[in-house]
Amino acid sequence: MSNDGYTRRGVLKTGLGAAAGSLLVTTPAHASPAAGPLKLWYDRPAAAWLEALPVGCGRLGAMVFGGVATERLQLNEDSIWAGGPHDYDNPEALAALPEIRRLVWEDKWQAAQNLADEKFLGKPSEQAPYQVLGDLTLTFPGAAEFTEYRRELDLSRAVTTVTYVRDGVRHTREVFASNPDQVVVVRHTADKPGSVTFQAAFTSPQASSTSSAGRDSIALDGVSTDTQGLKGEVRFRALARARTRGGAVRTDGGTLIVEGADEVTLLISMGSSYRSYKDVGGDPAEVAGRHLTRAGGQPYEVLKRKHVRDYQRLFGRLDIDLGTSEAAALPTDQRIARKQLDTDPGLAALYYQFGRYLLISSSRSPGYAANLQGIWNDSLTPAWESKYTININCEMNYWPAAPANLVECMDPLFDLIKDLAETGARTAATQYGAKGWVAHHNTDGWRGTAPVDFAFYGVWPTGGAWLCLMLWEHYLYTGDERRLREHFPLIKGSVEFFLDTLQTDPRSGYLVTNPSHSPEVGHHEDGGENVSICAGPTMDMQILRDLFGAFGEASEILGVEAEMRAKAADARSRLVPNQIGHLGQIQEWQEDYRGDAALSRSRHISHLWGLFPGHQIDPRLSPDLAAAARRTLELRGEAGAGWSLAWKINFWARLLDAPEAYKRLSNLLLPARTAPNMFDLHPPFQIDGNFGGTSGITEMLLQSHGDQVHLLPALPAAWPAGSIRGFRARGGFEVDLSWSGGALTRGRIRSDLGRRLTLRTGAPVTVTSGGRPVTVSRPEPNVVVLNTHRGTLYDLTPSP
Numbered sequence: 001m002s003n004d005g006y007t008r009r010g011v012l013k014t015g016l017g018a019a020a021g022s023l024l025v026t027t028p029a030h031a032s033p034a035a036g037p038l039k040l041w042y043d044r045p046a047a048a049w050l051e052a053l054p055v056g057c058g059r060l061g062a063m064v065f066g067g068v069a070t071e072r073l074q075l076n077e078d079s080i081w082a083g084g085p086h087d088y089d090n091p092e093a094l095a096a097l098p099e100i101r102r103l104v105w106e107d108k109w110q111a112a113q114n115l116a117d118e119k120f121l122g123k124p125s126e127q128a129p130y131q132v133l134g135d136l137t138l139t140f141p142g143a144a145e146f147t148e149y150r151r152e153l154d155l156s157r158a159v160t161t162v163t164y165v166r167d168g169v170r171h172t173r174e175v176f177a178s179n180p181d182q183v184v185v186v187r188h189t190a191d192k193p194g195s196v197t198f199q200a201a202f203t204s205p206q207a208s209s210t211s212s213a214g215r216d217s218i219a220l221d222g223v224s225t226d227t228q229g230l231k232g233e234v235r236f237r238a239l240a241r242a243r244t245r246g247g248a249v250r251t252d253g254g255t256l257i258v259e260g261a262d263e264v265t266l267l268i269s270m271g272s273s274y275r276s277y278k279d280v281g282g283d284p285a286e287v288a289g290r291h292l293t294r295a296g297g298q299p300y301e302v303l304k305r306k307h308v309r310d311y312q313r314l315f316g317r318l319d320i321d322l323g324t325s326e327a328a329a330l331p332t333d334q335r336i337a338r339k340q341l342d343t344d345p346g347l348a349a350l351y352y353q354f355g356r357y358l359l360i361s362s363s364r365s366p367g368y369a370a371n372l373q374g375i376w377n378d379s380l381t382p383a384w385e386s387k388y389t390i391n392i393n394c395e396m397n398y399w400p401a402a403p404a405n406l407v408e409c410m411d412p413l414f415d416l417i418k419d420l421a422e423t424g425a426r427t428a429a430t431q432y433g434a435k436g437w438v439a440h441h442n443t444d445g446w447r448g449t450a451p452v453d454f455a456f457y458g459v460w461p462t463g464g465a466w467l468c469l470m471l472w473e474h475y476l477y478t479g480d481e482r483r484l485r486e487h488f489p490l491i492k493g494s495v496e497f498f499l500d501t502l503q504t505d506p507r508s509g510y511l512v513t514n515p516s517h518s519p520e521v522g523h524h525e526d527g528g529e530n531v532s533i534c535a536g537p538t539m540d541m542q543i544l545r546d547l548f549g550a551f552g553e554a555s556e557i558l559g560v561e562a563e564m565r566a567k568a569a570d571a572r573s574r575l576v577p578n579q580i581g582h583l584g585q586i587q588e589w590q591e592d593y594r595g596d597a598a599l600s601r602s603r604h605i606s607h608l609w610g611l612f613p614g615h616q617i618d619p620r621l622s623p624d625l626a627a628a629a630r631r632t633l634e635l636r637g638e639a640g641a642g643w644s645l646a647w648k649i650n651f652w653a654r655l656l657d658a659p660e661a662y663k664r665l666s667n668l669l670l671p672a673r674t675a676p677n678m679f680d681l682h683p684p685f686q687i688d689g690n691f692g693g694t695s696g697i698t699e700m701l702l703q704s705h706g707d708q709v710h711l712l713p714a715l716p717a718a719w720p721a722g723s724i725r726g727f728r729a730r731g732g733f734e735v736d737l738s739w740s741g742g743a744l745t746r747g748r749i750r751s752d753l754g755r756r757l758t759l760r761t762g763a764p765v766t767v768t769s770g771g772r773p774v775t776v777s778r779p780e781p782n783v784v785v786l787n788t789h790r791g792t793l794y795d796l797t798p799s800p
Ligand code: FUC
Pocket: 372, 384, 389, 393, 520, 603, 641, 643, 682, 686
């Protein structure tokens, strides 16, 4: 989609002005600029990493602690992975596959799972961790006391600011990470000339050394660690250069010394030797040096202006106002600690926009996809290696991208999928003797696609297929045929793999995956062992139904692969259908397993994939399945992990149950799940919950599936009045809404593609365009259908 489709924002904003104006009376969200809804702020320095504030430009990230005597900037560069290029595929796997399958057909699960553990896992059977680069620490001499402290992250500009008074001088320090200039920028000013004095030095837990890199610059050079027998091969360099007005700057053995300056701009540049998953031969000094030189030639104000403009081009496309209250004036950590979302609706809006901020900051080109921690990681051995877990977490990261009007942030994900189609073709051939490509439940910087982490977790062949559906979602939102053509070979490769490897279940006659499992959930204790291995779990069937469907539609749109389309359609019709089990639940497996299996309290609820992100289960189109999905959610309970709660918001919103969706959102925003810096807590920090939460709020306010755009489908009582601007719906629509008393007061929809629009609302609406009535049909009182024109605005008002 071209950018100008997104830049005609002024029109829409003016268009909704009247409604937004009247809204201000009931929800003066912008009443308190200091405590404005788009700022995270604190009245003290961060004492811990989960209090520090993240900045990022996709490739580079920093956690800013905002200290007074010392400022810590914990630095990340998004290609620093332990180990080096590696083919994880296991050549012994193929010979074991028929026997694993046979054991599964015979319900000899323990034997099957053991054999898979022995022969079918990758080599090594664990993937590599994403790693920290290091810290830059600034040390400021002076009194221990300080006053008038404030630290904030302004989401509208992606700039953090810390300000305080110390020894009678007001100091102000801004930090941001610039995508256009590929540097982290720190600017320290004081209200009294000559009072900026500090020393700065790099440290790192990596094998590394520090040095002076010139009169005004210092360097950190290092290499990532060995892991699992793989030699650490990602070499990196970080540079920091000080530019001062007044005073003096020098270096001494890797320490940067600034004395008596009026103000200082510190540029931090980072580069690595990682060029791709198969090439670590880059020159980190060249990369870091190039960006530093380019940025160094530009005044601070220019760097900042370029950064803010670049960021706002994305961030500024969308507004959300859910109302405000006195709580909005509190520091952010105190708002979270109150545990009272009901009386702080602005906190949900802030969380929403923080999710968008995190996506823009962690998933931009140039740069790699957002991993389990986005890009922010202070460890050599982070939880779950901070890699890409693709049985839920990585996909969840990208749920809000298209609907929250940040579709370009998906590009790094698409680059990842391209890599996986290469390594996954190797895995398909080596381990399955199959065409196409496959990815299991995790991948890392080396784009491992073989099963890892024990068969119980790893033998699940559908990760790549799910990722392919993100490519299709991109098309559904944008109608961008050029990109669809570019992505089509990836989708085709995934379909090829399954056409080649699906097995006819000798008992049921259905076409199923074998071996596979319902992610991370055991269905029996077999021989004293919890077994997950099985054939044709529900999630696989749901994903493949959509994959084959998407392939069919895409191939038709592009006018290609007619023969394979027919094969995919045939395979699709032979998959196990969604089934309702003995407890009235959606069956998680092909068989209606009883006992512990059916009553599992796992945080994974993979068999509701068809409810969200899929749309095979829908209260309107398949009410029986929707009732069963509700039952599944009730049975599953509230078992932990931020991402699991976040997924549940989306599920309940899709079931059109506003109170239940809202309850999960409230729980997600409790201190147990949301850190003081608003990072989602699995615990520990895992960014998927942030993104899943943003997605969930979207699904409460706007849904677009089943060929309908549904306005305010699950609006909770806690948000009686509010407005949104710039939400995106499938079919190429952009939606602005305001509501009051829980009911739509105004809406405006822009059609980018000129598609037919079916609109569902809570009460009948009248549609006009340019002040003139628009011809609509009304198949139901609350549904209007209209043929839209490309680039045209449609206004909605409640029918008299
Ligand atoms: C799966 C989940 C965990 C965690 C990890 C990254 O193993 O079960 O909760 O999210 O991925």
